Amino acid sequence: MNRYFYYNIVLVSLLNLMLFVPYLLIQHRYEGSIMSMACAAIVGSILALLFTHVMKTYPGKGLPEILTLFFPKFLAVPFMLGCAFMWLTAASIVLYTYSVLINRFFNPDTSSIIVLTFMACVCLYGATRSMFTVIVVMEVILVVCTPFILFVLFKAVRSPLLDWDAIRTVAHYWNRLPKVKPFASSLFVFTGYMNFFMFNRLNSPNFRIRFRWFIPVFGSLILITSFFVPIGFHGTDGSADYLYIWSVTSDSLVMSYGFIERVIFVFLLLYLMLSLMFATIGWHLAMELVKSCLPQPKKPVDPAKTPRSNWVIVCVFVVMTITYAYTFNEKQNLEITSYWIVLRACVEIASVLFLFALSLAGSGKRKRLET
Structure with a gap:
């Protein structure tokens, strides 16, 4: 199950390129974005390590099962509904944003509501499947999409159109104090582990997370790339003029591989699959949390x-x-979305620290029972 844990890390890290994370960071490029990214890498890595301790303490248990060990249901239900709302809104924002992108770059004559409806129907079917099915489908999509996306990012970094002087100019503002919005935006890149609050139900009792160094390394590389590459293509001031900055950046790339010339079409198709997968997972996890609040017998995982x-x-x-x-x-x-990202960062930090405290209490209780 180690690979499924890191699949969630990779999915959320890559998805930030097509959301408002690069836009919000570039808006604060002179006002603390670089230091905010550094702080987010440290905080996100620490939270991921604390979270792995929670999973190790409660193997095979999701968030509802952990809460019911310590609290009566009337206290656990508000917390679960709050978490369900965060996953629901994340999925819905991604679908809405990407429907606008599809409408703008592929078919401007079609209403974005129609595009959103079709995308929502796809996610409706996927989110209603079993947890095991959802996580296997995620593996297939990431195995197909990730190599191509990383190749496009590599081509962008190696492009002769990249202005390194613009990148160095912005890098000189590394000593500005971090701000709340760029910090919360950067922290989103490291939050893929949050999905395992429910996927932990699939883990065996001897489950262990290895190669945890991958989280800060991969997240930091994606974060740095998503911030500096658009600045190198569009300039220190011009990069702030675009809302969907990576859509415009990918359109600046040209490849001479058969019928593939404009990278934007391939890039958007790849991110269409990632967006649908992210929304499917978000709705599935929100659905499982809502079901855990209902008075019904426990259903099997698959x-x-x-x-x-x-x-x-x-x-x-x-x-x-x-x-x-x-x-x-x-x-x-x-x-x-900008306010939601800040709220999500606060909820994430509080939730991980709260559940880590419960895991310490659970570990102490188990040791006393063993002695």
Whole structure:
């Protein structure tokens, strides 16, 4: 199961390129983004290490099972619903943002709501599958997409169009104090481990996380690339003019490989699969948390037949996402997302520290029972 843990790390790290993380960092490029990225790498790595201790303490248990060991259900339910809301909003924001991207770069004549509806239907079917099915599908998609995305990033770094003087100019502002928004945005890159609060149900009792050095190394490399490469292509001031900065950056690349010339089309198709996978996982985890709040017997991790409650809960998520797209425009979505990223960072830090404290209490209780 080690590889599934790191698949989540890779998925979330790569996905930040097509969200507002690079945009928010570039907006604060003179005001502490570099120091914020450094602090986020340290904090994110520490949180990941603390989280692996939680998984080791409670093998085979998800967040609901851990909470029920310490608290009555009426206290555990609000916490689980809050976590479900965070995963739900993350998936919905990604779907809405990417539907606008597809509408803008592929087919401007089609309404983004129609594109969002089709994407939501795909995620509806995927999110209702069993947890084991979801994690296996994630493996297939990442094995297919990740090499191509890393190749595109490598070509961008090696491109002769990259202006290293612009990168060095921004790098001179490394000593500015970190700010909340760029710190929270940077921290998002390291948060793939959060998915295992539920996927831990699939782990065996002897499960151990190895190669934990991969988390800070890979996350930092992706974070540095997503921040500095657009600045090198569009300049220190011009890079702040684009909302979907990596879409424009990928359109600056040209490849001479058969019929592939404009990189943006390949790049967007690859990220379409990653976005659908991320939204599927987010809705699936939110669905599992909501089901854990209901008075029903515990279901197997990989049931032979999809429960009807899965369809009902995820259909509600679809309706909420489409309603959100109808209610808010693109500018409002950017503002909401910037505040949501800060809220998510606070919730993540508090949740990991809280569950780490519970794991210490659980370890002490088990040692006293053994003696």
